Amino acid sequence: MYDRRAQEQKLDRAYAAARRAVQSRWLSVAALEQSAVTQLLTLAGAQWHLLLERSWPARGGAALRADALLVGAGGVFVVAIGGKPDADGSQLHSVTRSVAKATGELGLAPVAVRALQICEAAEMNDAGEMVWRLDVRRFATALHAERRRLTSTQARLIVEQLSRAFPAHTSVPLSVDDAEDAGNTPETPDDDPGGLFDLGELRDRWMDGVLSAPIENWMTFLAQDQLALVRRNWQGPARISGPAGTGKTVVGLHRAAYLAQRTTSRVLFITYARNLPRVQSTFLHAMAPYVADRIDFRSLFGFAQEFLRHAGQTTHLNGDRARLMFNLAWAKVGRSGRLAELVPDPRYWQDEIEYVIKGRGITDFSAYAAVPRRGRGRGTVPQRTDREAVWELYEAYERLKAERTESVHDFPDVLVAARDAILRDPSLSQYSSVIVDETQDLPQVAVQFLHALVGDAPNGLLLIGDGQQSVYPGGFRLSDAGVDIRGDRGQVLRVNYRNAPEILAAALDVVADVAYEDLDDTVGRGQREVELVGHDGTVTVRRFSSLSEHDDALLHAVRTTPDQPGTAVLAPTRRAIERYAQLLRSRNIPVCLLEEYNGAAVDAVKIGSYTRAKGLDFKHVLLPCYDDSLVTSMNGSRADALDAALRERSDLARRQLFVAMTRARDTLWLGAVDRSATASGDPVALLGDRMT
Numbered sequence: 001m002y003d004r005r006a007q008e009q010k011l012d013r014a015y016a017a018a019r020r021a022v023q024s025r026w027l028s029v030a031a032l033e034q035s036a037v038t039q040l041l042t043l044a045g046a047q048w049h050l051l052l053e054r055s056w057p058a059r060g061g062a063a064l065r066a067d068a069l070l071v072g073a074g075g076v077f078v079v080a081i082g083g084k085p086d087a088d089g090s091q092l093h094s095v096t097r098s099v100a101k102a103t104g105e106l107g108l109a110p111v112a113v114r115a116l117q118i119c120e121a122a123e124m125n126d127a128g129e130m131v132w133r134l135d136v137r138r139f140a141t142a143l144h145a146e147r148r149r150l151t152s153t154q155a156r157l158i159v160e161q162l163s164r165a166f167p168a169h170t171s172v173p174l175s176v177d178d179a180e181d182a183g184n185t186p187e188t189p190d191d192d193p194g195g196l197f198d199l200g201e202l203r204d205r206w207m208d209g210v211l212s213a214p215i216e217n218w219m220t221f222l223a224q225d226q227l228a229l230v231r232r233n234w235q236g237p238a239r240i241s242g243p244a245g246t247g248k249t250v251v252g253l254h255r256a257a258y259l260a261q262r263t264t265s266r267v268l269f270i271t272y273a274r275n276l277p278r279v280q281s282t283f284l285h286a287m288a289p290y291v292a293d294r295i296d297f298r299s300l301f302g303f304a305q306e307f308l309r310h311a312g313q314t315t316h317l318n319g320d321r322a323r324l325m326f327n328l329a330w331a332k333v334g335r336s337g338r339l340a341e342l343v344p345d346p347r348y349w350q351d352e353i354e355y356v357i358k359g360r361g362i363t364d365f366s367a368y369a370a371v372p373r374r375g376r377g378r379g380t381v382p383q384r385t386d387r388e389a390v391w392e393l394y395e396a397y398e399r400l401k402a403e404r405t406e407s408v409h410d411f412p413d414v415l416v417a418a419r420d421a422i423l424r425d426p427s428l429s430q431y432s433s434v435i436v437d438e439t440q441d442l443p444q445v446a447v448q449f450l451h452a453l454v455g456d457a458p459n460g461l462l463l464i465g466d467g468q469q470s471v472y473p474g475g476f477r478l479s480d481a482g483v484d485i486r487g488d489r490g491q492v493l494r495v496n497y498r499n500a501p502e503i504l505a506a507a508l509d510v511v512a513d514v515a516y517e518d519l520d521d522t523v524g525r526g527q528r529e530v531e532l533v534g535h536d537g538t539v540t541v542r543r544f545s546s547l548s549e550h551d552d553a554l555l556h557a558v559r560t561t562p563d564q565p566g567t568a569v570l571a572p573t574r575r576a577i578e579r580y581a582q583l584l585r586s587r588n589i590p591v592c593l594l595e596e597y598n599g600a601a602v603d604a605v606k607i608g609s610y611t612r613a614k615g616l617d618f619k620h621v622l623l624p625c626y627d628d629s630l631v632t633s634m635n636g637s638r639a640d641a642l643d644a645a646l647r648e649r650s651d652l653a654r655r656q657l658f659v660a661m662t663r664a665r666d667t668l669w670l671g672a673v674d675r676s677a678t679a680s681g682d683p684v685a686l687l688g689d690r691m692t
């Protein structure tokens with residue numbers, strides 16, 4: 001319970017001590033300092049820790065200066081009072097870096113350490129972007145309104161560390177760090193201990209829900225290997241890889257915030273999936289709202305189109321019409337020709353054109369004839385004569401697209417146009433850093449485009465990805481795309497923070513025989529070395545003799561899950577997603593489609609496709625009819641093109657299932673219906689020994 005009287009007395013004592021100690025400097029000068037000190041001490045009486053008069057490190061022979069360190073629920077603030085003597089904030093910024101380094105030893109992420117300059121309202125205009133400038137009359141309110149990121153125990157540990165790293169240079173004990181350990185920040189604005197805060201504003205922000213939930217631990221604390229990557233100074237393009245759940249995206253988000261904190265330029269964060277930018281932007285707004293307006297989260301194709309518009313170029317992207325053109329081309333030159341004999345499914349050849357030919361930016365047959373096979377059809381298809389047939393199909397398709405009154409563009413056309421535009425005119429880029437998540441899913445031309453936005457500049461391009469999770473065909477080496485990752489610019493994360501060990505083991509079983517190729521030309525096999533942080537979890541595999549039994553069990557599992565908003569139902573196809581969404585709704589279970597999910601808390605079961613679930617995770621994951629997409633696989637051992645195509649599709653399906661399974665943190669439920677009449681294999685046997 002908050003004791004206002006006791007706090008006031010404590011504050012009086014602390015204020016008297018501070019007065020005596022700093023009279024010579026602060027109280028002899030302007031009212032600004034007096035007012036600022038009073039408010040700092042008031043904060044210190046409200047469960048913030050205030051460290052005054054510290055010894056700072058020297059830079060270039062001169063001692064740096066900041067006036068105080070303030071540590072509380074909202075994080076660590078390095079405070080300077082007044083615009084002088086460091087109007088541009090660079091000194092304060094240097095002290096802040098030293099403070100972030102010291103607190104980094106405890107795993108505190110740089111986003112939780114901020115430079116704060118308290119000024120007169122008139123001085124606010126020349127705000128350096130790297131320093132948070134606050135009007136002296138409002139700064140305490142603003143600090144109180146910061147979202148909660150430290151518990152009181154964490155704050156105390158940080159204060160201890162800071163006291164050691166930056167000892168007091170006065171004998172007067174100015175650390176007002178004996179505030180009651182009553183939890184965290186005051187729970188309601190009415191706990192405001194003084195009359196100094198703007199209660200109305202504070203109340204509004206509470207009503208907005210800004211402060212209602214503490215931010216997630218990973219937004220404030222990182223492991224040392226992750227932290228090292230966030231802070232790394234790379235002299236050229238860099239890459240972070242690592243198995244599922246090792247915090248690659250977490251590092252990418254912190255890295256984006258770190259770069260935005262330290263420079264005044266813009267950062268671009270790209271993913272292949274359309275739904276992820278919203279989610280990642282929500283995360284970043286929670287962890288570092290103060291830099292959020294300088295980080296653009298975009299999907300690859302959305303960004304490429306936006307970029308072309310900005311460059312004054314018109315495109316006619318129309319996926320449906322492009323598909324129609326392909327079908328016409330297939331009817332003309334494919335269906336009755338050699339390709340149909342090799343692999344009858346036209347989608348296989350459409351992928352060949354989209355990912356291998358156009359995705360790699362190939363425009364002449366000799367380049368296609370020589371292109372090394374990675375990922376698809378390695379060593380079996382297509383031979384030179386087959387490639388001639390593919391080329392004929394490709395040319396027919398391109399002709400049909402161009403013949404329309406308004407030409408039709410497909411996705412690779414847009415990427416190629418964007419790449420060519422930036423190569424022609426590098427000044428079109430607004431970015432100094434580009435971070436690409438899930439790089440393994442990008443076509444080669446996309447990597448070339450994004451690389452050209454920043455070139456080989458230091459801390460420019462960062463590619464994050466994991467070949468084992470690639471869910472699209474294609475495949476190329478970064479060196480093919482002209483990206484040179486040398487020496488320690490290629491880093492691997494190895495500790496899985498997400499999955500319970502049982503879940504990861506079951507997922508790895510599914511891809512045990514599936515080779516994958518990473519962007520750096522290494523070829524891996526299913527099982528990989530992963531360290532697990534380890535928490536309890538379960539995998540439940542249930543097999544039913546009818547779909548209705550299966551669905552009843554699914555509904556029962558959803559109803560009895562301990563945390564519905566933390567639960568996701570994932571399915572491989574659109575039709576299956578619609579079916580399960582409908583099933584859940586019909587039983588009054590609220591659902592939120594992953595297409596619409598933006599990362600904010602929503603009281604509904606999440607539902608979506610395996611590919612839409614990429615980059616996300618959930619406490620509980622249910623995969624109904626999980627083996628349906630696997631039954632076309634393993635058609636025997638025919639050493640021909642069809643077998644290679646089937647194997648490729650099967651590998652892809654397994655990798656997609658692997659991605660879906662590794663979204664689960666604590667529990668994973670897999671349901672299957674016995675369709676032995678149609679199944680050509682018994683994929684459930686894969687997980688047979690885990691059946692309950």
Ligand SMILES: Nc1ncnc2c1ncn2[C@@H]1O[C@H](COP(=O)(O)OP(=O)(O)OP(=O)(O)O)[C@@H](O)[C@H]1O
Pocket residue numbers: 217218221222223226242243244245246247248249250251466469496497498614615616617662
């Ligand atoms: N330092 C950490 N402390 C606690 N949890 C962490 C830490 N780093 C990551 N996590 C958690 O681990 C999970 C996986 O992180 P993230 O999504 O960044 O991994 P990833 O390597 O990008 O995974 P994937 O490749 O499977 O998409 C997240 O839920 C995140 O909360």
